[in-house]
Amino acid sequence: MTDTPVTDAHDDIDEDRRNFIHIVTGMAAAGGVAVIAWPLIDQMNPAADTKAASSLDVDISKVPEGGEIRVLIGGQPFFIRHRTQAEIASARNANTQSLRDPQTDEERLVPTPDGAYNPAILVTSGVCTHLGCVPVGPAQGNVGDYGGWYCACHGSHYDTSGRIRKGPAPSNLPVPDYRYVSDTVINISL
Amino acid sequence: MSGHESTYEPKTGFEKWLDTRLPLPRLVHDSFVDFPTPKNLNYWYTFGGILSIFLVIQIVTGIVLAMHYTADVDHAFASVERIMRDVPYGWLLRYVHANGASFFFLAVYVHMFRGLYYGSYKAPREVLWILGCIIFLLMVATAFLGYMLPWGQMSLHGANVIVNLFGAIPLVGEGIKTWLLGGPSIGNATLQRFFSLHYLLPFVIAGVVILHVWALHVPGNNNPTGVEVKDTRKDTVPFHPYYTVKDGFAIVVFLLIFAAFVFYMPNVLGHADNYVEADPLVTPAHIVPEWYLLPFYAILRAITFDIGPIDAKLLGVIAMFAAIAVLFVVPWLDTSRVKSMRYRPVARQFFFGFVAACLLLGWVGASNPDDPIIPLGSDKLVVEYSDENGLAAARTFEVYDEAAAFRDGLGEEAGASMAVQKAPAFTFLHLGQILTLYYFAYFLVILPLLGLRERPDEEPDSIHKSVLAREPSAGTPIAQPAE
Amino acid sequence: MTRSKLILAALAGLVIAGSASAAGGAKHPHGPEGGFPFEGPFGRFEDESVQRGYQVYREVCASCHSMKLMHYRNLGEPGGPFYDPEYPNANDNPLVKAFAAQDEILSSQPNDVGDYEYRPARPSDPFKSPYPNDAAARAANGGALPPDLSVITKARHGGADYIYDLMLGYPDPGEISDDGEIEFREDYHGTLTQAPGQYYNPYMEGDTIPAWEGDPRHAPPGGFLAMAPQLMDGRVTYMDGTEATKEQMAYDVAQFLAWAGEPKQTNRKSAGLAVMAYLLIFAGLLWFSYKRIWRNVSH
Incomplete structure (x- = not known):
């Protein structure tokens, strides 16, 4: 029975054991807080219904030649463009070595079920790689200096293969994960 | 206790620099580290700490749930179930929030009964007590507002009953009711304002809690003897580590019980009717x-x-x-x-x-x-009929067969019917x-x-003497488990 | 303080009493003998039974009852009856796709000319509803709305036990006369008369006194519902060859609905185990820490 809360002598005697149990307790507390934090962080990730609604079948036979259609998947725009012979030729003839993001036109296409390529149909993301604006295209009457798309926000010009040719954008319009379900239907998924 | 000298000593250069500009570390040190606390506080005194943890739990889970909840009568019910099904860990967050409200109240009631028992409301702690009453009132309001959000049958009709109470106020009652609801009855406008206020009030509670703690730290804690601290050195111990660890232990034990409910009986404290989407045309049998x-x-x-x-x-x-x-x-x-x-x-x-x-x-x-x-x-049977003069008459029976025989013996023109007469009861x-x-x-x-x-x-003369008297073998340096 | 403990115990008792309050005049459901495998802290769903239950729902219940909160993908998600580790994304699970594709649902997107067309469902779609809206459901069911079954086990006292007992609780057709009269001779004495389109069930919440010819102080428990008895032996032919007795179907569909009411139930219980273990250890550590710190202070 002592009057003072804790005497220094006892502190010294029990220093090691006391430290040990307190350190373990402190670590358990810190570990617990870290684990509790995870559900609070993870809940902001896409929910199951959002993830489930992340693919779409598109009928490409309805895209007019020389035009494009735009679809939204999970809120993201995608371009499906039916290119003219001239546009295909211009996409193929570009000198890929001199491009900012070198890619051949064929690398930006996906084979149909029979293994061939359908160069008339180009599928790209509809989000400018600069700062996320949606470029204008044939439907808006402005295809930029290279015949593809033009991003009016900061002046990026894309060619008929969706490759960046001029302006601030750092890379080509990405090609989404898609496949030919049949000759006329493609399935795009995020 | 009141006017206890600050023992904070800034060590590093940065601490000294900050101490002359914003002495926040000093405030924390004097309030939660070196605060002299009576050494005889028992486990009933840990519920203040438990309550502050639950306020944090409710605010954090609430903010997160609000990221997924839709305050619209057409979508509210489904959005809550979407949280349960699709949002990562949504089921956990919602069950913690819903059961957290119950445990928050459980803790606050223990806290209040403790205050009533040990006279913690008496001078010089009247303001402390009143602030606590305000917090309780705000908690009731918050819980009531929050209970409407899942938009189940109980949400709608329970709220309806409570709001109708305001209609009882003479003259202005109906007006207040309509103003609260934003219409003649509970609707989308009501749900949206309830959601807004349910989000607001917890922060008001947090503000009053700060005042509550402030009002606590002026006179210092009451204690089970009710005798004020006389000698800080003999009667008190510093809050940290003595009460941080004791409160911590109590908090974890309380969380253990809480977790048992969250994980193994999450709906026991709720009502099955609240998993039926709100239908203004049908009131559940038991409100x-x-x-x-x-x-x-x-x-x-x-x-x-x-x-x-x-x-x-x-x-x-x-x-x-x-x-x-x-x-x-x-x-x-x-x-x-x-x-x-x-x-x-x-x-x-x-x-x-x-x-x-x-x-x-x-x-x-x-x-x-x-x-x-x-x-x-016991309950009796009454056969009501009209006698030969066409006057209403009735006879009471104990046994069903006799009552039925009597009823069937009457002519069709008697229009006899049988009803149960409830026995008087407590x-x-x-x-x-x-x-x-x-x-x-x-x-x-x-x-x-x-x-x-x-x-x-x-x-007793002092806290210290009371502790000595309660010690079974005074003199041995072994700590006794708190009562 | 023993008194304080008494108060706590009483409080706990009160909480339990309060929650179990007022079950009305219906018979208390007990569920199948031996209970369901998902009950208790360590209980888990029996996947085969949930699968069969889905078949019962589809072939029997779904013609009247919607499950608007359920999606086909839920069947193949972790914890779901058709979950296959080979297809972590339930959208790719061929069984789930097949179940979805069997149902034609009205597209929520207009077609090129602005009309809404029927199309085969995809795994991300909600279960097909039997009626386009509540009014149509009432009209087709004599004015009674078949409740949505998504969370029915959470919305009824007794949960899966209630479903099981309700399904099997109807009197035998042989006990009912052509006029809808049911004779009671044992626990209750009298005659209960079913109105046309109404079916007596002792597990249904309600009131039997208005239809009871007998002592009104001892009327049978339960009430009437607009759903005729649905389960009779052999009503479905199970894909896995299990014999479809009505007890088996009630057991399976009750378990399916218990899963559908809370698909994350299994996650919850296993997470709970870890949390409880952690809290126990942490409480122990704190206790020792507490004893060390207070060892020289009498209090």
Whole structure:
């Protein structure tokens, strides 16, 4: 029975054991807080219904030649463009070595079920790689200096293969994960 | 205690620099590290810490749930189930939030009973007590608002009953009701404003909690003896690590019980009806509030009689609000000079009676008021018919066969019908009325009179001496488990 | 303080009493003998039974009852009856795709000319509803709305036990006369008369006194519902060859609905185990820490 809360002598005697149990307790507390934090962080990730609604079948036979259609998947725009012979030729003839993001036109296409390529149909993301604006295209009457798309926000010009040719954008319009379900239907998924 | 010298010593250059500009570390150190705390606080005193943890839990999970919830009558119910099904860990967040409300109230009731028992409301802690009452009132409001959000049957019709209470106020009642609801009945406008206020009020609570802690730290903690600290060195220990670890232990034990509910019986404290989407055309058979409001609901329903010009409905509403309002004036109703009921043998018995009354009121609130607790006699059968003169007549029977024979023996023109005559009984209503009477008598009669009449036991001279006296083998340097 | 403990115990008792309050005049459901495998802290769903239950729902219940909160993908998600580790994304699970494709649902997107067309459902779609809206459902069911079954086990006292007992609780057709009269001779004495389109069930919440010819102080428990008895032996032909007795179907569909009511139930229970273990250890550590710190202070 002592009057003072804790005497220094006892502190010294029990220093090691006391430290040990307190350190373990402190670590358990810190570990617990870290684990509790995870559900609070993870809940902001896409929910199951959002993830489930992340693919779409598109009928490409309805895209007019020389035009494009735009679809939204999970809120993201995608371009499906039916290119003219001239546009295909211009996409193929570009000198890929001199491009900012070198890619051949064929690398930006996906084979149909029979293994061939359908160069008339180009599928790209509809989000400018600069700062996320949606470029204008044939439907808006402005295809930029290279015949593809033009991003009016900061002046990026894309060619008929969706490759960046001029302006601030750092890379080509990405090609989404898609496949030919049949000759006329493609399935795009995020 | 009040005016205790700051012991904070800034060590690093940065701490010194900050201390002359924003002495926040000094405030924290003096309030939660080196704060002199009576060394005899028992586990009933850990509920303040438990409550602050639950306030944090509710605010954090609430903010997160609001990221996924949709306050729209067409989508609210489905959005809550979407949280349960699709949002990562959404089921956990929602169950923690829903059961957290229940455990928040459980803790606050223990905290309040502790204050009543040890006289923590008495001078110089009246403001501390009143701030606590305000927090409780805000908690009730927040819980009520939040209960509407899942948009189940209980959400809608429970809220409807409570809002209709305001309609009982003379002259302005209907106007207030319409103003609260934003229309003639509960609708989308109501849901949206309830959501907004449900988000706001917890932050108001947090603000009042800061005042509550401030008001605590001016006079310092009360303690089970009710004797104020005389010698800081002998009577107190620094808050940290002594009470951080003790509160911490109690918090974890409480969380253990909480986790058992969250993970293994998450819906036990709720109502099945609230998993049925709200339908304004059908009121569920048994409208009851959440368990933590049942005692007040019982008081509301106990008033079934008019007094003078005031009708029963308004009187019930007044009684229910008075049951909370009376808490605000307890510091002036209790006339005893002795704080702790440890030294008030008679008051202690009345206090335990009061706790029992509150628990029983909860039981009454959950039950149908007309159901018998103790039946006095058995139900009888009454055959009503019109006699040969065409006058209404009735005969009472004990046995069904006799009643049926009599009824069938009457001619068709008698138009006989059989009904049950309920036997007189001691019902939940009667119990509720007795308990309501005791509830108010405790505050308004017993506490004022007893303080003047009672002869209290002798109080110890100091906290330190009281501890010595309770020590079974004084002199051994072994800590005793707290009571 | 033993008194304090008494108060706590009483409080706990009150909480339990309050929650179990007022079951009305219906018979208390007990469920199948031996209970369901998902009950208790360590209980888990029996996948085969949930799968069969889905078949019962589809072939029997789904013609009247919607499950608007359920999606086909839920069947193949972790914890779901058709979950296959080979297809972590339930959208790719061929069984789930096949179940979805069997149902034609009205597209929520207009076609090129602005009309809404029927199309085969995809795994991300909600279960097909039997009626386009509540009014149509009422009209087709004599004015009674068949409740949505998504969370029915959470919305009824007794949960899966209630479903099981309700399904099997109807009196035998042989006990009912052509006029809808049911004779009671044992626990109750009298005659209960079913109105046309109404079916007596002791587990249904309700009131039998108005239809009861007998002592009104001892009327049988339960009430009437607009759903005729649905399960009779052999009503479905189970894909896995299990014999479809009505007890088996009630057991399976009750378990399916218990899963559908809370698909994350299994996650919850296993997470709970870890949390409880952690809290126990942490409480122990704190206790020792507490004893060390207070060892020289009498209090």
